[in-house]
Amino acid sequence: MNKPKGTMDQLPREVIKWRHVEEKFREICHRYGFDEIRTPTFEFTSLFKRGVGETTDIVQKEMFTVISDANLRKYHEGKFDLDKRGFTLKPEGTAPVVRSFVENKLYADAQPTKLFYITPCFRNENPQAGRLREFHQVGIETLSAMNPATDAEIIALAKNYFEELGLRDLTIKINSVGCKSCRPVYHEKLKTFLEPRLDQLCETCQGRFHTNPLRILDCKVPTCQAAVKDAPRLIDHLCEDCQTHFSGLKDALDAFGIPFVVDSRIVRGLDYYTKTAFEIISENIGAQATVCGGGRYDGLVEEVGGPETPGVGFGLGIERLILTLEAEGVAFPDPEPTQVFIVVLGEAAKLTGLGILKALRDAGIKSDFDHLERSLKAQMRYADKLSAAYTLILGEEELKSREVTVKHMASSTQESVKIDEIPDYILAHLGGRR
Template sequence: MLTTRPRGTNDILPDEAIKWQYLEKIIREICEQYGYEEIRTPIFEHTELFYRGVGETTDIVEKEMYTFTDRSDRSLTLRPEGTAPVVRAFLEHKLYSGPQPTKLYYVGPMFRYGRPQAGRFRQFHQFGIEVFGSRDPAVDAEVIGLAMDFYERLGLRDLELNINSVGCPQCRPRHRLELQGYLKPHAEKLCPTCRNRFERNPLRIFDCKNTGCQELVEQAPTITGSLCNECNEHFQRVKKYLDTIGVQYVVNEKMVRGLDYYTNTAFEIIAKGIGAQSSIGGGGRYDGLVEACGGPSIPGIGFGLGLERILLAMEQQGVQVPKEEEAKVFVAVLGEKAKETGLRLAFKLRKKGVAAEIDYLDRSLKAQMKAADRYGARFTVIIGEQELEQNKAVVRNMITGEQEEAALEAVEELLLKRLN
């Protein structure tokens, strides 16, 4: 239907857009303070990027990607997440040749075909950051700390930060064998997707939302118990640095995240009371991803925070977006000649940085004053035939109700003085 949006998408109307603008303002402020620069990547990429970057055994690649063939028979995919495209851009433009680490952030829409629910859409928006070029556990702490600082600035509370280490290619094989040995007697009880993952990537079973699979892995050996010395040391230092900067956390040994590229640190932020899917963001380290995408061996770490989920959490917790008082002027005009004069004044004010609105519906003065109230004007300029004959206008303070007269050529200067 032409008048109905596609399922899983959302219209952001003007009243809601104010909240989005506020989030984006805080994002840009905090990223500048932490030394991150903005990057913008295409909405769609070559499909192979996500197979290699996200992982063939992930729900995203197996079930959720919007993939299509273009007119040149190339397979393209609407980006389901932000990290792989940023890695591609990092390599294509040889950002690794400059001073390291490279610290980037992005804000934009992502696309996944899933069941729409509270705060989860098929087109959704993420704020993400990526850091390339350092294996220092202090960078892990900075990335996590930035996420928690962002939530704190928004006014969110009672959040739970879950952290874990998912090891590396050296220690994962040992855990893989232990896990497969544990699950093998119960393999027939796994869901079809996890039976497929059993051989290819059994660690993904921890991330399955199926109740039966969750019960089966309740007592399963976790990767944390199989960490090599280097991975264990890295995890201990991450925890130490989080303690240093005052970020509270819970170690969740069953948390593996939903993407195959993670190594070492993985984390997720939970906001209770926003539905079955309570995560409002997460991320982790991906030291092998740049190399998997065809680049040199360069470490990386980042996160992706869902903006719809954040707005839902703010609504649930009663967090209000602060309203900025704007210097607004409404120009009420009566008659064609007055409209010409009022239009000229409105454009002069706008060019001086003042928000100005004028009546375009030829309404009565009473109706225009009501419109000025709805607009939130601090001052209303009234120009009618009588005012034009006397070469003046009436300037009304909408807060106090006081009125004063001024010559038409002096109204602009008077308003700028009053507004300042």
């Protein structure tokens, strides 16, 4: 049996890295005053259609919609409305958080609401492109605050996180994608500019011309990049409100001591972004890697049925982050070695050994014994493989005297210790190394 295409097993040596980046994220979020939220793995399909946007690649071709066997039969009989009652595995983290904010009336609490999440996400991507169908995201959202300093705080948190993980040479790119009053005006200007160049655009962008022309600006196809080279820039056509917000963001980033560049090509893929859009790029590994993207989404809460509420956040893929950290040669924590291995000779010694094992584990000491009933020599070899700091050797003699030989593996010295005193002896000797 094989795993499905586009999924991944996280083997123990990989999980150490995952836990490291997740725990660091939790710790940073805590420092910045964000609380963890967990939402279901699947939601009603309509949430993503409304909250991600009908014109996005995600909604148009990447969602996994799930249906129970019973409803599948009804669906084939034409008695189940998949659009209304179908579920979709979450393709991103923000819409579910916003749905939960509305459904649980978190807006009635003291505001803002500052939340973070760590979640698997699912998209029907082409695995040949190195993209997974089940991938993992961490992200944060601040709801109810219009303040540009709130946007700057989000960027500051992301930068702080990457730096504490050990990433260097980060570039922060910011832009404003306007709002529902200035963006449509700009759309018309952009379309007027692009119309005579339509035949230079890739097939996807020819579709975007009608649905989401802003996205043509960040298309990676070279002919598209050439076509938009001299396109009018949205930041030159912002309304007064968006302009004020953008300069407020720049002031707040300066105040946080965060260098940035303005890049009018940063538009983000999702329909609900307004005003601030940003990306953080790691420049150190030759190829530029976008490690994080986010922005403001002032219309989203209303879109999913809540009161008019501004929001800003970011999300980032854990897989890509770990690849970037590995490419930069960042050190991950070592696995914690077994501290004590109990070598036993004979059935009576084994049972006494199990009692000692329990006492050691109760004292918080990582310890184990021979599960395979090997010879003395083979048990010692196995203890070596585990890099156990101490080995206890337990035979007939030791049972009689109630004293055990404790071998310190690094120095090959050994000592006799009373059975009852073993946990204390080990704790005292492990000292600061635990």
